[in-house]
Structure formats: structure tokens, C-alpha cells
Amino acid sequence: MNWQQLVENRHKFFWILQIAGWIGYALVNYIGSKVFEMRDIYIFVIILNAYAGCLMTIPLRYLYRKIWNAKPLILVGVVFGASYLVGTLWSVVQKFNLWEIYRHGYRPSEWFYYFQQGLDAVYIVLCWSGLYFGVKYYQLLQSEKQKALKANTMAHEAQLKMLRYQLNPHFLFNTLNAISTLVLVEENKNANTMVSRLSDFLRYTLNTDPIKKVPLEQEIHALMLYLEIEKVRFEDRLTVLVDISPDANKALVPSLILQPLIENSIKYAIATLEQGGTITIKAQVFANELLLEVTDNGPGADLHEGDLIKLSGVGLANTKDRLKTLYDNNYSFVLSKNEPTGLKINIRVPYERAKKDV
Template identity: 80%
Template sequence: MNLNWQALVDNRQRFFWVLQISGWIGYALVNYIGSKVFEMRDIYVFVIVLNAYAGCLMTVPLRYLYRRVWNAKPWILIFVVFSVSYITGTLWSVVQKYNLWEIYRHGYRPDEWFYYLQQGLDSVYIVLCWSGLYFGIKYYQLLQSERQKALKANTMAHEAQLKMLRYQLNPHFLFNTLNAISTLVLVEENKDANQMVSRLSDFLRYTLNTDPIKKVPLEQELHALKLYLEIEKVRFDERLAIDLDITEQAKEALVPSLILQPLIENSIKYAIAHMDEGGKIEIKAQVFANELLLEVGDNGPGAELNNGQLRSAGGVGIANTQDRLKTLYENNFSFVLSNNTPSGLKANIRVPFEKAEK
């Protein structure tokens, strides 16, 4: 129903005729009710219909005239409105008198001149009201149109920002992976290099086929993370251990695509890569109090923190993750870094729980 009404308002031609016809039907109904109060004869209803029909036809040209002077100076616009309303109202008054006296009173003519003047002014007031409604509705439509344009521009900017943040991560990851493949080729580890290229292809296909604006089920996100981690496992072999603790309910939650990948990439870059014996990354997800709680932790050397944030931020991963969450959830989220136990760094994300449709 709301969509149909909005479509009607947006179609200005149709909207005008709906209001024009409805308004004059309403005018005729009000006069008909008045005729019943004063016990007029049934033939007076025919006069009412003729008067409303005449008013409807005579005010239509005003629309086209007002459109021509719409951008004129205010004093010119006011002068035109009052002038044409007076002329149209007077002409309409003549038509009403003719219908009343010829049809209802069979040629009767009053002797008092003030009667002519009074009836003419009443018609002018009605036409002035019609003009006021026309301009009011016209301004309303313009305001709605400007508001829709502003919302559309805001949405486009919002989407562009999200895409920029999402795609800014991919070249960073791609650069590291291609370096690793290059190293494997140089040391003639062709089998591992080929395996890494194959998994990189699958991972990039996923990133290209996933709209960065839309949210995806966490289960689908975990599948992409496994592709990414398999690529990294080619580099680190047994030095990289992964521990997943995901509840069934959490798997159904909607999350921004590739929201965890930069956090895992940071753990690998700043923790696992600097540990001779390798290390472990823990990924946890659960639903609590209608919120999705995500956690990515490692057992590396950790980092210096200040109020849950890195004291000296390096790279774009964490900053982009925060910016994407801010853009998508405004203030309805939290992103906190803390020291892991017994060592390492831990990132906690809290977002509203949205269940994916099956």
C-alpha cells in the first residue's frame, strides 16, 4: 500500500488528476449536504454537479500557467496568483449564476447588485484556496524529491565507502601471497606453489562473487577463511595451528563478508611469522543476549595496548575492520583488543545477532 501511494505521488501527472477530481467531488458533496440542510429541490443536485464540473475544468489551465511562472520572482508570482484567481473565480461565478438562475430558478434575476458581488468573491476565495493547495502540494513533492535524492546520494556514498574498505584488504593479502608463491618457485617447491595458486584462485573467486555491501552467513564466511588458512598453511606448514570453536546458532548469524580475515592475517603476520616453533590461532563465535560475539586470538608475543586499542597501529587490517563495522552498525557494535592468556593478542567483536534466511 505504501509503495502504491509513493508511486502515485512520484507520478505527478496522475497525482494531479487524482487530487483535482477528488477535490471537486468533495466540493460537490459538501454543497449537496448543504442543499439537504436547506431542503433544496432535487434539481439543485444537477446544478451542483454542473458547478463542480465547471470549476474543475476552469482551474486546470491554472496548473500550466503556474508551472510557467514557477521560477519567477516572488512578487511576480504573488501578483499572477491573485490576478488569475480573481479572473477565474469571477468567470466561474458567472457560470454558477447562469446554472442556478436558468436551470433552478427558470430565468430569475435578483435586483440587488451586492448579491452578484458576494457570490463572485466566494468563488474567488475558493480558487485562491485551490491555488494555495496547488503550490503547497508542489513544494511538498519537490521536498520529497530532494529528500530521495539526498538519501540516494548518501546510500551510494555509504556503499562506495564499504567497497573501498573491503577491496583495500585484498591487494594487501594478494601481495603477501604472491611473494610466498614466488619464494616457493625459487626454491623449486613447485607442488606447494601449484597448490597455493589453486587455493588462491578459489579464495579470490569467493571474494569477487561476494558483494561487500551484503552480509553473509558466518558458516559461509568460515568456508572462505578455511580457503585463506589453507593458503597460509602452505607457507607455514606445521607451524600454523588453527582452533575453531563455533556454536551452531552462531553459524546462522549474518556477518560482513571477510570481516575476520584481516584479523587472522594480522595474527599470522605479527605473531606466527615471528615464532620459530609456530603458534596457534583461535577463532570463537557464540550468540549471547541476542548479540553475536566473535573472537580471534593468538599465542604470539602480543602488543602494547591503550584502552583496548593498539598504541602504535601498523597496517590497514585492524583500522579497516573498525571502519567497516562503524559504517555498517554505526554505534551498535564494539571492537576491543586485549592481551590473551598466557600470551598473545585477542580481538573481540560484538554485533547485533541477525539470523540468515534459509
């Protein structure tokens, strides 16, 4: 059991602190008895006093739990009253132990001896009460902190799922339109092939946890499933070049992070060129960072400071939002002009290697 689990287990934490605290009280008194050269029999008085203090403060725990939600004035009044009562009773036990065991029935003649020892006991019980409330508030603070972290994590995961699943209807809309067009022109064989490959791709998306990252080679495999769908539509007009380094292949990336970028290139570059075009996908690892690059040779786009002037659709915006959610500010997503024509998309994220090869 680690420290956090111990703090959260309030019952066990109380008893550990209670016993340890009173053992500490006994040790301090024992050291003091050695300094003042008390006789060895005084150790029995110390043990009895600590034991009595431990037992008599236990009911305070249950009393304080009962009045925990009371008004501040009532709470303070009860704490001081209860501490005074328990402290006074404890001082009586201390006097009895001291006079009967150590001094063999001795009674002091001056009244202030009674009063002084009684106040000392009250101060110690007040300290016990203060520590009890301090620990209690600390436990509540840790509990609220854990709840806040859990709520933040759940919100974070929900946002990621929303962004990932937002791609599915967007992609489905475009693909089903293409299938519908093939059916209308009576290219039933191609339409059937497209439906079959769409089924394989959707099976992959449904079996992949939108929260977890996947190795890049698995992402490329899913991308190839998607590109097979598009090649049914574009045939020889679509050329895809892939250049992935071995280290980059094992890098962890958000699932389906490249698909909307390729879809964007196909929609705004390949589809606009009569002779078709080429999409190039590159990935490498440099300085413990994964560098991804997607380029096309289409007509390009109007850019300003690494972003589109007019951002239409959800693909690029969705990808940028997912990167922001996953990596905070530790990423880059930059659009630039490809030479001689087209659009280039560069992504930089921290390099995380997959634990197991796929």
C-alpha cells in the same frame, strides 16, 4: 501502487486530487443545502457548479507550470490575477445555473449579490491555487529526499566496496612475497600449491558481493581457503582451532570480516614464534547478538582502552571502518590481552540469521 509511487506520478496524482477535491466541494454544498432546506432540484445546480469549477481550474495547472521558475513577485501577481479571472468567470456560471435552473430566470435587484458571490468564487480558486503549489512543493521535497537517500546509499555502498577491495592488494602483497621466497629457495612444489590455493581464494572474493552479508559458515569456508595458503608457508607451526555454535554458523556477517584479523595474528604472532603458535576462532549467539572472538598466543601488543597504541597496516583499521559503516554505532570492536600471552579480538554485531542454509 503505494502512496510514494502515487505521489511521484505527478500526472495521476493531480487528477486524483482534482476530481476528489471537487467531489468534496459538491458534497459540502449538498450538506449545506439540506441544512438550509433547499429544494431537491438544487442538487443539479451543485453538480453543474462543481463540474464547471473542475474544468475552469484545469488551465491554471498549465499556466502555473509555465511560470514556476519566475521571480516571486511575478509568480504571486500571476497567481492572484489568474485566480481572480477564473473565480469571476466561475461566479458568472454559478449565477446562471442558480437563476436559470433553480429560480427560473430570477434576477436580484441589489448589486451586492453579484459582488458577494463573485468574491466567494475567487476565494475558492485562490484556495485551489494554494493547494496546487503546496502539493507541488511537497512532491519536489519528496523527490529531493529520494535523490538524497539514493546518493547516500550509493556513497555508502562505494565506501564499503572500497574498504573490502582494499583488503585484496594488501593480502596479495603478503602472499606473493611468500611465493617469491619459496621460489628463491627452490621449494617449487610448495610455491605451486600456494599459487593454486591463492587462485581458489581469489575466485571466492571475486564471486562474493562486497555489499551483501554472507552466512558465517561461508565466511569460515573462505577463511579455511586462506589458511591453507598460510599453512604451505608455516606447515606445522600454524595451528587453528575453530569453535562455532550452530546458531552462529547461520548468522550473517560482512564478507571477509575475519580474514584480516587472522592475517594480523599470523603476521604479528605466529611468524614471530620459532615453535609456531595457535589461533582460536570462536562464535556464539547471545541476547540476539553475534559474538566473535579471535585469539592468538603470540607476544601480544601494547593496548589502551581496547585499541592498539600504534596501529600499523590496514587490516584492523579496515575491519573497524567496515563495521562502523555497516552498523553505525550498534557494534563493538575491542582488543584485549589474551591469557597467558597473546592478543584477543572481540566483535559484537546484531544477530541476523541467513534466510537459506548454505
